[in-house]
Structure formats: structure tokens, C-alpha cells
Amino acid sequence: MTTVKLPLVVGVDGSGSSMEAVDWAVDEAARLGLPLRIVHASLWERYETRVPSFATGRPAEEVLAGNIVAAGTERARLRRRDLDVSGQVVPEEAVSALLHAAREASALVTGSRGRGGIVGMLLGSVSLTVAARADCPVIVVRGDKRNRQGGYGRVVVGVAEPTQSSAAVGFAFREAEARGCALDAVRAWRRPAHEHVDHPLVVDEAAGVREERASALLSDALSEAVRDHPGIDVTRRTREGPAHQVLQEAATQADLLVVGARRRHGHLGLQLGRVAHALLHHAACPVAVVPQRS
Template sequence: MVTVSDLPIIVGVDGSEPSLWAVDWAADEAALRGVPLRLVYARLWERYEGTSLAQDLTRQNGEVTAEDVIETAAQRARLRAPDVKISTAVLPEEPEYSLVHESRSAAAVVLGSRGRSSMAEALLGSVSVTVAGHAHCPVIVLRGSHDNQARAGRRGRIAVGVGEKPAHSAAVRFALDEARLRHVPLDAVRAWRTPAHENTDHPLMAGEPARLHEEQAAEELEEALREAPDDVEVRRRSVEGPARRALLDASAGADLLVVGAQRRSGHFGLQLGRVAHGVLHHAACPVAVVPEEA
């Protein structure tokens, strides 16, 4: 019987520098969790990502095969995490399909935020967005500095966005696990706003709607963190304003930002939500998108 500890970290490899930095990050994560690492290359990736290859893959004759890409990534992972069990796969499938399929039996999927196309600097790669929107496990997309290189945590904290349904949140559980494994504090952020129709000019009611919404946000934070383990330091923050802005601000001081994404049964469109979509494009650190059941 397969247990959670047997599930691998999956990393998508396409031969680009960002995908090799994702290999570094995934190898560190696998070592941290004590789980295997599985490197996946989809043969049809070139159709989406162009031809810009990592320096590691320079060949005198200019020919680079899928096997070259995956073996270079595997060698890099072995150097990074020599104690981690590593497997590889070259799949004759669309990259989005193969990675979403792989996510059914994975602890997490790790991807670079940019692929091998010239447009990727401005827009998050279509593969990363699609996989984050449909995967069956958490998807970690490297965001942050312009080089996106995997580094040991420098800020010493994890941040998580607490949504409108805080009870039994998969995103909060994932963030608590990450904070515990890394021995760092967790910043739990709940954004709130006072609806315009609740504003009043009556002097006896001044500030009352805002106070009630702030109190509700604080209660939702407590509900989300009710089962937080004693060995994790949790910092609760309720922030007035749009959730996207609050989480982007939190990402500036975090090593990982965790957000939830609702999964609606029978719905085939993109299921990221506006907040998750926004932070994937603009966060200042890697982002973990965790599926939440509707």
C-alpha cells in the first residue's frame, strides 16, 4: 500500500534554466520531506517553450535530445540531494496533461515560472498556469528574483492566505507542514474589506461596520489555525484591503507563499481564482497553489 511518505515530489523539466532551478528547489524539498524525487520531461514541450536551452545542455553539434535534458537534470539533482531516491520519465504527451496526470500520485509538483520562449519573461508560462489550475496535489511555482534560482530560505518564514472557508483548509495544513519542516514561523494572512453599502455617515455608527468585519477576519484566522501544532510559531495578521495586495505584500518577506484554489467537480475551466492567478504572476517568492475542495 502506498503511503503519503512514498509519494514523490514531481518536477517538470524542459531544458530551460528556470526548469533546472526548479530541479534544485524540488531536490531540496524532497530531502526535507524524506520522499523520492521524480523528474518528468514531456516530448511535446518544444511546441510550447521554444528553443532556449540551459547552459548545462550546450552541445558542440547543437543537437540536444529529450534524454540529454532529463539526464542533465538527474545529475544535477543527485549532486544537490545525494540521499534522495531519484527517478526519471520521458513521456510522449502534452506537458500539461502529463504533469496533471502525474499529480494524482505526488506529494507536490514543482515548476519553473518561465519556460523556453521569449514571451515567458512577461507572462507566466502556460504550462505552469494550467498545471496549477488543474493538479490534484499542491503545485509550487518558482517566483521571486529575476533569476528565480533555488536558494536556501533567506527570509526565514512561510506565508499563507486564509480564505473565506477557513475550517479544514488544505492550504493552511500544507503551510503549517512547511513551516514545521523548515523550523520557521508561519505568517497567516486574512484580508477583509467593508462593503460600500455598509458605510454610514451616522456619528453613532462611525467605524462600526469596519470593526465588525475586522473581528470576523480575526475569528476566521483563529478557526483556520485551531489545529496548528505547538512546535510552529504562528503570526496572525488581518489586513484591510484586497486579498491579492495583502498576499503580494506578504510574499516580499517570505520564502514561500501558500494559497488555496477551489476545485469544482465537473468544472473543466481554469480553477485558479483571481487571487491565486494574480499572486502566481506577481509574487516576490515561490508560490504553492493547494487544491481545496469546494
């Protein structure tokens, strides 16, 4: 029986950032052998009745929506002519459209800024909300051209507790395997604020214990994926400091940063976590947020 492959979905709004996301998604779909679906959300149909009865042309918003999808589709096909590409205008609000699309997607790709966004501004609200609520992995495409186009040959994954990181770790290993690149697995650790700095030997000993524990937890979290992907060159790194700062530094020269986000059953609010939230705003490369069910 032939297995149906879920498409890679990319959201477009006509902005330069969303077209960079199309480029990234084309390359990703080609690497993974997936069809690519381009989605644009537009509520023009809601306002169709406001068009004067004597009007003979299509509503301007309908034309704009169609043009955005056509531009994204043409861009994708020009970049990779052998790729299975389709485009669709969805009559919904942007967040709802993308969350619905995510239910039947292998992953969802967005740009880092929406239409009208200013270079240097933080992540757009649509991308942030989708990353915090989607059922599938969400990749927010950010960073300079070299980061976006795989110029470093390196994927970074942030590893929390083993039970909270398995989905992100598995995703990162598959990405490294598809790209034929190295994988850096990073775990941050912290000294408790109450440690006595007046006793440096005690502090150093306690720090050593914490670093050893971080290393052991990292190895534990990676063990299954290492066994399943024996050809991946894996580097294990433990670093002292806030997790978002440690991972932000590690991803400076990376093609992709992968982090997990816990999803609690029955919880309807945003489920992202402070680390993923900070990295989506500030990381120097594309960021993949992978939901971990609990």
C-alpha cells in the same frame, strides 16, 4: 507495513526557470524525505516516421528530450547526492504529462517561465494551467535567490473561509514544521463600497466589526492545525484590502506563499480563482496552490 511515499515531481523543459525549479524541488524532497521524479514532456515519437529511412542517428527531438532529463537529473544528484532521483521522458503534451504525473505525486513543482520565456514576463501557460487543474498541490518556483533558497525563515498562508482553507492551512503548517521556520497566517477583509464616508464614527465602528470578524474566522480556520502542530510559531494577521494585494505584500520577504484553490467535482475547466491567479503572476516568492475539494 512500510508506507510508500509518493514522489515529489518536477517538470523540466530545459529552461533556466525549470532548472531553478529542480534546485527547489531537491531541497524540498530532502526536507520531506521524499523521492524526486524529474519529468520532461516530448512528442518526438509522433514525428518519428518523418525521419528519412536512410538516417542512422536518433531523431534530434529524441536526443534533446533525453539531454534535458539527463541534465536535470545530474543537477539534482550533484546538489544532493543522497537523494533518490529518477528521470523520465513522457511522450505527451506538457500539460497532460504533468497532470497525469500529479495523480501519483505528493506535490508538483514547475518553473515560472517556459523555454523561450523572457525575464519579467508573466507566468507561463503550462504552469498556470497545471496549477489550475492538478489533483495535488502545485508549487510554482519564482522570486529571487533568497526567496527560493529559504533566506527569510518564513512561510505565509492566505486564509479564506475555514471550509475553503483547511487543505492550504494544513500544507502551510507542514511546510513550516519541515523547514523549522515561522508561519504567518493572513486574512484580508474589505469595507463594503456602499458605506457612508460622511459619518466617520459609523464607518470606523463598522470597520472594527469587520476586522473582529476576520480575526475570529482566522482563528477558527487555524484551530485544528495549531493543535496538531504545537511547536510552530504562528503569527495571525488581518489586513484591510484586496486579498491578492494583501498577500503579495505579505510574501515580499517570505520563502513560500501558500494559497488554496477550490476544486468542484465534475467541473472540467480551470479552477484557480482570481487571488491565486494574480499571485502566481506577481508574487515575490514561490507560490504553492493547494486544491480544496468541495
